[in-house]
Amino acid sequence: MVNTPTTRPSLGLANWMGVKTLYVKEVQRFFKIFSQTLIAPVITTLLFLAVFSVIFGSNRMVSGVPYVVFLGPGLIMMTILQTSFTNTSTSLIQQKLNESIVDVLMPPLSPLELSIGYILGGATRGVFVAISVGLTLILITPIGVHSVIFVIIYGLGAASMMSAIGMITGIWAEKFDHVSTVTNFIILPLSFLSGTFFSVERFPDILRTFSYFNPFFYLIDGFRYGFTGYSDGSLLVGLTVIAVSNIMLWLACYFLLRNGYKLKA
Numbered sequence: 001m002v003n004t005p006t007t008r009p010s011l012g013l014a015n016w017m018g019v020k021t022l023y024v025k026e027v028q029r030f031f032k033i034f035s036q037t038l039i040a041p042v043i044t045t046l047l048f049l050a051v052f053s054v055i056f057g058s059n060r061m062v063s064g065v066p067y068v069v070f071l072g073p074g075l076i077m078m079t080i081l082q083t084s085f086t087n088t089s090t091s092l093i094q095q096k097l098n099e100s101i102v103d104v105l106m107p108p109l110s111p112l113e114l115s116i117g118y119i120l121g122g123a124t125r126g127v128f129v130a131i132s133v134g135l136t137l138i139l140i141t142p143i144g145v146h147s148v149i150f151v152i153i154y155g156l157g158a159a160s161m162m163s164a165i166g167m168i169t170g171i172w173a174e175k176f177d178h179v180s181t182v183t184n185f186i187i188l189p190l191s192f193l194s195g196t197f198f199s200v201e202r203f204p205d206i207l208r209t210f211s212y213f214n215p216f217f218y219l220i221d222g223f224r225y226g227f228t229g230y231s232d233g234s235l236l237v238g239l240t241v242i243a244v245s246n247i248m249l250w251l252a253c254y255f256l257l258r259n260g261y262k263l264k265a
Contacts (some may be wrong), residue, residue, distance in 0.1 A: 014110075014113060015108055015109055015110070015113055018107055018108060018109045018113060018117075019109070019113045019116050019117045020117075021117075022104070022109065022113075022114065022117030022118065022121070023116075023117045023120050023121050023124075025117075025121075026087070026088075026091060026117065026118060026120075026121025026122070026124075027121055027124055027125075029091060029121075030087055030125050037083070037087075037125060037129070038128060038129060038132055039132075041079045041082075041083060041129045041132070041133060042129075042132050042133050042136050044079075045075045045076070045078075045079060045133045045136070045137070046136065046140075048071075048075055048197075049068065049071060049072070049075060049137070049140075049141070052067075052071055052197055053067070053068055053071070056198075062198065062199055063199060063201075063230050064230070065228050065230050066142070068141045068142075068143075069141065069142060069143055069144075069227070069228060070198075070199075070224070070228065070230070071197060072137045072141055072143045072227065073143070073220070073223050073224040073226070073227040073228065074195065074196035074197060074220050074223075074224060075133065075137070075196065076130050076133050076134050076137070076223070077130075077154075077155075077158060077196070077219060077220045077223045077224075078191050078196050078220070079126075079129050079130060079133050080126040080127070080129065080130045080155060080158050080159050080162070081126075081158060081162050081187065081191055081216065081219070082162075082183075082187065082188075082191070083125050083126050083129045084122045084123055084125060084126030084158070084159045084160075084161075084162035084163040084166065085122070085162040085163070085165055085166035085169070085183070085187055086125075086166065086183075087121065087122035087125040087126070087163065087166060088118050088119065088121070088122035088163050088164075088166035088167040088169075088170055089166035089167070089169040089170040089173070089179045089182070090166075090170070090176075090179065091118070091121075091122075091170065092118070092167060092170025092171060092173075093170045093173045093175070093176060093178075093179055096170075096173075096174075096262075096263070097175070097176075101263060105260075105263060105264070111254050111255075111257035111258040112254055114257050115164075115167070115250060115253040115254050115257060118163070118167050118253075119160060119163045119164050119167060119250065119253065120160075120163075121163075122159070122162070122163030122166055122167070123156070123159035123160045123162075123163045124159075126158070126159035126162065126163065127155065127156065127159055130155055130159075143227055144227065144228075145226065145227055146225065146226060146227055146228055146229035147225065147226045147229070148226070149226075150222055150223070150225055150226030150235075151223065151226035151227065152226075153222075153239070153242070154219060154222040154223040154226060154238070154242065155223060157219070157242035157243075157246060158219045158223070158242070160246050161215075161219075161242065161245050161246050161249060164246065164249035164250055164252070164253055165249060167253050168249065168252055168253060168256065169182050171253075171256050171257070171261060171262055171263060172261075172262060174262070190214055190215075190216045191216055193207065193210070193211065193214060194211060194214050194216035194217040194219070194220050194221075195211065195217055195220055195221060195224075195232060196220055199232055200217065200232050200233075201232060212233065215241050215245060217232075217233060218233055218234075218237060218238035218241045218242075219238070219241075219242070221233045221235075221238060222235055222238035222239070222242075
């Protein structure tokens with residue numbers, strides 16, 4: 001009798017080699033087109049910075065902070081939100097349309113391990129883009145760092161959160177139009193109405209109230225605090241939003257994969 005080698009580690013152990021392989025695949029996927037995934041966000045951010053600096057004036061102060069210094073962290077966080085979401089959502093929908101998703105579902109990877117590989121892959125893209133944009137902005141604007149801990153917590157938390165949302169969208173979507181719908185009607189509006197370009201204190205009362213129920217507001221506000229020491233909202237609420245949102249979204253990804261929702265015939 002021939003002994004067939006097992007494809008998973010012993011009972012109770014995670015298949016970390018499989019998780020690493022999936023993660024590396026996701027990272028290599030966006031590095032192969034780095035001009036679109038890493039360089040393009042830098043150029044877009046510089047255009048936003050140039051346009052808004054001209055409109056509002058680079059010497060203008062916002063709550064005691066120079067406008068360009070106030071704007072910079074918001075632009076960095078916006079790129080984290082958009083690129084982390086885009087990475088996982090487009091990866092999954094592309095594999096579904098190409099009918100190659102089976103190549104990911106067949107290997108001996110549990111739903112949790114698949115979630116880890118995809119979400120960390122998308123979050124990594126968000127972090128790389130944030131570093132690229134941040135270093136570029138530091139060269140041309142007087143941005144400092146008030147709290148490294150807040151920058152790291154909010155940056156990684158936002159990248160993980162949006163990567164998980166992108167994964168849920170990619171599982172649900174049946175074509176690229178569905179992904180674009182989520183991007184254009186949910187992600188972009190929430191990003192633009194979260195204090196990215198100016199303080200929410202300038203909003204009309206109804207929009208200001210809405211902002212305090214917008215999770216993106218707390219992500220940008222806490223991330224900005226890490227650079228400037230200024231915040232419009234509660235930092236404790238922001239940390240709670242990050243923790244609760246990530247737990248719920250990771251669980252959602254796990255259950256969708258476990259049930260094979262729109263993935264298995």
